[in-house]
Amino acid sequence: MSLPFTLDQLEVFTLVLDTGSFSAAAHHLGVSQPAVSAQVRELERKLGTRLLERVGRSVGPTPAGVALAGHARALLESGRQAAEAVSSLAKGVSGTVRLGTGATACLHLLPPLLQRIRKEHPALHVVVSTGNTDDIVRQVELNALDLALVTLPVASRAVTVAPALRDEFVAVAPIGAEPLPAAVRARDLADIPMVLFEPGSNTRQQVESWLLAAGLRVRPAMELGSIEAIKEMVSAGLGCSILPAMAMRDADRKRLQTRPLKPALSRELGIVMRQDKPLTRGMQILAKAIMGQGV
Structure with missing residues (x-):
């Protein structure tokens, strides 16, 4: 029947x-x-x-x-x-893994990682989607994504979260501007126009909390949704910014002053998946590769 x-x-x-x-x-x-x-x-x-x-x-x-x-x-x-x-039981690992993440990790962390996975497991396909943390986690809850790499914390009881890596923030300013201190405090930025990530993101919230802890309530000159756009604005001399170190390429460091923060500020990225989701071999390989980037 x-x-x-x-x-x-x-x-x-x-x-x-x-x-x-x-x-x-x-x-x-x-x-x-x-x-x-x-x-x-x-x-x-x-x-x-x-x-x-x-x-x-x-x-x-x-x-x-x-x-x-x-x-x-x-x-x-x-x-x-x-x-x-x-x-x-088949030779090698095959199948598709659907991964969600933010634009910064997609641009600066994933390319060499996915290149290595493709070389070692050519039959394993990783499909990447980008978005903000809340939207990506929602996709995981709906089983539209298998895994997510997002900035923590995550407020959802339907998923499990495994810390994956830590990314330090740095202060950036144009090369031609007045030199930044060796380690930048919030007060060093008080009189400089700031170009920050758009409101509502975990990254923006962390930066604002760091500034506010030093008594600095900043009113950004610009609020942009792209870290690449922020770097271009800073390079053009339109202000300074605080960005994840992950986003800084070697070419960026040649045109932008890049300094650590004091006290240090970092963001933690975690791997998120549904609690009832079985961990396939493809998901294991991808998760292990991400975790191997270091915490």
Whole structure:
């Protein structure tokens, strides 16, 4: 007797439940909303009952949908474990790992790391998405991402967090400006226009807390969403900034004064994954490579 559903249909069904809408599920899957609706309709047709219904502005399960949901998640998990078991017996490591991270880590940490992984495991594909910490963690919660490397802390009870590496902050100023002290204190920046990362990010919050601890409530001359843009503005003589040392390339250090902070300030990056997520070999390899960058 054939089953009245496919794993793809169950995956779409559970994702609609997790996101609360057909359109959000379609966005996560990278398909059209009608394609998601068609999968759910076909599942309902084969099972002979309604599984989803409109609840206010979102979509929720009917009693039959509630009954199916637990079994669907268990079947999907068994399917993933089966695929991993077969993969582990094959030569080498294969499959896809979906990684979410911030733009800085994507630009300055991941390229050599992913290059090494591709050389050692050519059948393992790592798909990288970028965003702010809150958005990336949400993607992990929805199982749209397998792993995330984000700035800590993370406020979610649905995920596990493993500290991965520590990144010091540095003060940067134009080469042609007045020389910065060997170690920069907050008061050294009091009279200099500042170019800072946009509000709301963990990085901005840490920098503001460091300045405020010294009694300096800064009003930035510019607030930008890109660290690369901040470096360009500072290099053009439009102010100074406080940036993660990870973002400073050798070429940047030739055009920007770069100094440690006193007292030191650093950010901790951690690997985040869902608590119920099985750790595949591909995820293990990627996590180990990131952890190997040092804390």
